[in-house]
């Protein structure tokens with residue numbers, strides 16, 4: 210285990226020291242055997258081996274792209290582990306065999322006894338460069354939903370994911386979920402001192418359950434800040450993996466978990482009747498919820514069932530009347546764009562990306578108190594219920610991509626303390642409606658005049674004049690009843706590629 214994992218004292222301190230290693234690296238080249246050297250380059254380990262030309266002395270699957278006859282680069286990002294033992298020095302790395310697939314392999318060289326101290330020092334520098342800010346040898350609780358997606362999560366785990374974790378010397382503990390809601394119970398009872406990560410081999414359903422299980426605990430805030438929740442995409446909806454790692458490939462996602470940077474994630478409290486629960490992805494009322502949840506009978510259509518559901522409703526000009534009160538933080542698109550662009554260069558520390566705790570609150574407390582109360586309370590001061598008689602689409606997002614190619618919330622940020630809210634009137638022309646669908650994919654959606662896009666801290670929505678309808682929270686159906694939402698800045702923790710933005714194209 211890396212020596213950087215100590216969190217003694219402040220339970221909200223990130224276990225990964227937020228330091229940039231600036232020590233000068235004087236010895237970057239290691240001579241291995243008579244005819245080979247290993248050099249730490251700018252982004253890659255450069256393997257120079259006279260034997261490559263003859264294909265001798267290089268004990269690996271040997272499918273690396275070749276720079277020259279004798280030289281092969283291995284990007285630091287792909288280096289999983291390195292060690293020295295009796296036979297010599299071995300470096301494990303994830304080898305890209307196609308655009309969407311990596312698999313672990315290794316190179317191995319003998320090292321002279323007299324050179325072993327230098328080799329150990331060199332390995333330590335190699336691992337520093339390969340892991341940078343990411344924690345090494347993460348302790349991972351793996352959850353597999355045997356029924357996720359097409360029911361092949363177990364197969365994907367064994368074939369694509371586990372070998373990467375093992376080669377990276379991760380400490381793994383695997384459990385299969387047995388029934389709906391099982392992951393909530395697992396998170397409620399998890400020994401949070403024993404794990405750094407909960408990795409869900411599933412769609413977006415299991416991460417939703419884990420956030421909620423941790424949120425139900427007496428030490429919710431500590432648990433949510435200590436344990437990072439990640440998705441290894443094995444479901445039908447894999448929005449979490451798309452947003453945080455830009456991929457739907459289980460093996461690439463596994464590599465990103467190994468190299469992931471701890472990132473605080475805003476979470477949203479939802480109150481409905483007497484219940485309070487957490488949402489990490491989206492809340493929708495109307496067309497999006499209905500197109501997803503009311504088309505279960507069309508599962509045979511695959512991903513097209515959602516588009517089909519939307520088209521049918523758009524052509525019928527379906528409306529979803531409601532009363533809506535919103536606590537807006539940024540109203541106009543140009544200011545939102547500036548807000549987003551500022552974040553691109555923001556290298557703020559993990560600790561300051563979480564909401565500050567009031568001095569009186571203990572780190573071990575449960576969920577933060579609700580600033581705006583519950584849906585059953587009087588409207589908070591300054592909020593006003595506005596009737597929306599012809600609302601067509603109410604869609605609130607905490608992440609950008611809602612599915613592959615569905616970048617509904619291009620200005621969404623992991624921890625800016627805002628929910629992005631899109632509202633569209635249901636009486637727009639059919640042509641405009643159809644253009645909007647195409648625009649979501651092309652990226653032109655945000656700037657369309659009829660698309661209202663706001664950043665908000667909370668909202669209350671009261672559907673009316675409809676007997677039955679659909680409300681979707683993170684893709685899960687909840688009762689068709691009024692609900693209120695409120696954001697908590699950086700309450701949760703995930704691992705991401707960048708550490709501060711989503712992988713979807715922004716604004």
Ligand SMILES: Nc1ncnc2c1ncn2[C@@H]1O[C@H](COP(=O)(O)OP(=O)(O)OP(=O)(O)O)[C@@H](O)[C@H]1O
Nearest residue numbers: 357358386387388389390411412413414444445446
């Ligand atoms: N063994 C199980 N039997 C039945 N349901 C389960 C089991 N394990 C997990 N679940 C439930 O499956 C649901 C969907 O999970 P997940 O998101 O992983 O899959 P998905 O393929 O994206 O599914 P969906 O398309 O239904 O959202 C979750 O609500 C979870 O509680």
